Amino acid sequence: MTHRAHNFSAGPAAIPLPVLERAQSELLDYGGTGMSIMEQSHRGPTYDAVHNRAIADLRSLLGISDDYAVLFMQGGARGQFAMLAMNLLGDGVGAYVDTGNWSFLAEKEAAKFGRTATVWTGRDEGYCRVPAADEIAVPAGASYLHYTSNNTIYGTQFPGTPDPGDVPLICDMSSDILSRPTDVNRFGLIYAGAQKNLGPAGVVLVIVRKDLLALSHDKLPETMSYKLMAAKNSMLNTPPTFAIYLVGLVAQHLVGLGGLDAVEAINERKAELLYRTIDESGGFYSPNAAPGSRSRMNVSFRSPSAELDARFVAESAAADLVGLKGHRSAGGLRASIYNAVPEESVRALVDFMGDFARRCG
Numbered sequence: 001m002t003h004r005a006h007n008f009s010a011g012p013a014a015i016p017l018p019v020l021e022r023a024q025s026e027l028l029d030y031g032g033t034g035m036s037i038m039e040q041s042h043r044g045p046t047y048d049a050v051h052n053r054a055i056a057d058l059r060s061l062l063g064i065s066d067d068y069a070v071l072f073m074q075g076g077a078r079g080q081f082a083m084l085a086m087n088l089l090g091d092g093v094g095a096y097v098d099t100g101n102w103s104f105l106a107e108k109e110a111a112k113f114g115r116t117a118t119v120w121t122g123r124d125e126g127y128c129r130v131p132a133a134d135e136i137a138v139p140a141g142a143s144y145l146h147y148t149s150n151n152t153i154y155g156t157q158f159p160g161t162p163d164p165g166d167v168p169l170i171c172d173m174s175s176d177i178l179s180r181p182t183d184v185n186r187f188g189l190i191y192a193g194a195q196k197n198l199g200p201a202g203v204v205l206v207i208v209r210k211d212l213l214a215l216s217h218d219k220l221p222e223t224m225s226y227k228l229m230a231a232k233n234s235m236l237n238t239p240p241t242f243a244i245y246l247v248g249l250v251a252q253h254l255v256g257l258g259g260l261d262a263v264e265a266i267n268e269r270k271a272e273l274l275y276r277t278i279d280e281s282g283g284f285y286s287p288n289a290a291p292g293s294r295s296r297m298n299v300s301f302r303s304p305s306a307e308l309d310a311r312f313v314a315e316s317a318a319a320d321l322v323g324l325k326g327h328r329s330a331g332g333l334r335a336s337i338y339n340a341v342p343e344e345s346v347r348a349l350v351d352f353m354g355d356f357a358r359r360c361g
């Protein structure tokens with residue numbers, strides 16, 4: 001049997017085992033072509049079918065209407081911090097909700113291209129929560145409202161969707177896309193780096209309302225223009241074909257599980273088990289996120305001391321529980337329990353946590 005670790009990495013992260021097995025089985029001879037999918041022209045019919053099937057399955061999972069274009073882009077989610085502003089900021093103000101490092105960096109990058117405003121920040125509270133709906137006021141003259149639905153580092157997540165008033169709502173959904181049903185119609189644009197819930201690193205999913213494409217002006221670099229990428233079905237230049245193929249397999253896998261309602265139910269169970277273990281540890285473990293803001297994807301927590309955190313990381317790794325060290329900017333511990341992390345891995349983790357607390361508490 002192949003050795004598979006319990007993988008709690010924040011990203012690149014676990015990929016569903018059936019997806020890896022299918023990719024393995026198709027690696028040398030994709031569909032009788034005598035070649036791997038990554039060895040084929042992106043202009044040929046075989047890749048074209050893979051590309052369009054991936055888009056179709058994403059559309060079906062998220063209920064994306066024809067009012068939206070589905071793009072595969074490059075440059076990582078951070079590339080979108082800039083591209084978003086290059087395409088959509090114009091002369092208006094980019095309004096940003098600052099719920100952690102990534103949203104902070106998104107605004108900083110956008111500020112190179114125009115005016116921005118921080119409409120709420122959780123910095124002084126250690127990014128332990130996301131704002132309530134009535135704490136976000138979008139300024140007059142805003143081009144859009146940007147927020148990060150799930151804060152990968154601090155382990156917080158918006159339980160619902162903020163109301164942007166009459167400006168487009170933009171969301172960095174990198175670390176919780178496809179983890180729950182989402183009403184795409186409420187958004188102007190959603191972007192997500194693939195390497196957490198969608199597949200491997202190297203591709204970014206962008207879902208953009210088609211009326212916004214007119215804002216992409218002609219001076220933009222071609223591969224960074226939403227308008228041109230949409231016009232060319234993301235094949236203006238060579239797309240990251242193998243990454244898109246894997247994203248397509250992940251989407252097929254989720255369709256097979258019963259879609260996002262089914263996926264959400266599994267994610268709820270996993271998160272509930274982990275938070276219950278933290279809450280019932282008699283104070284040994286403490287979560288970073290305040291009640292009401294707890295992420296179901298990244299559970300950031302700590303033990304009573306930095307020394308015990310380090311021991312936890314070393315001993316858990318020895319028990320084949322991998323990737324539990326907190327992000328360098330937040331410290332502590334973090335269990336990323338994306339879609340592809342099996343419930344069995346979460347059970348192994350909570351068993352380890354209980355044992356560790358008994359030995360060290």
Ligand SMILES: Cc1ncc(COP(=O)(O)O)c(C=O)c1O
Nearest residue numbers: 076077078079102152174175193
């Ligand atoms: C929410 C969020 N946004 C953006 C990024 C940056 O992604 P990338 O490394 O693809 O640029 C990350 C990476 O972890 C993230 O978690």
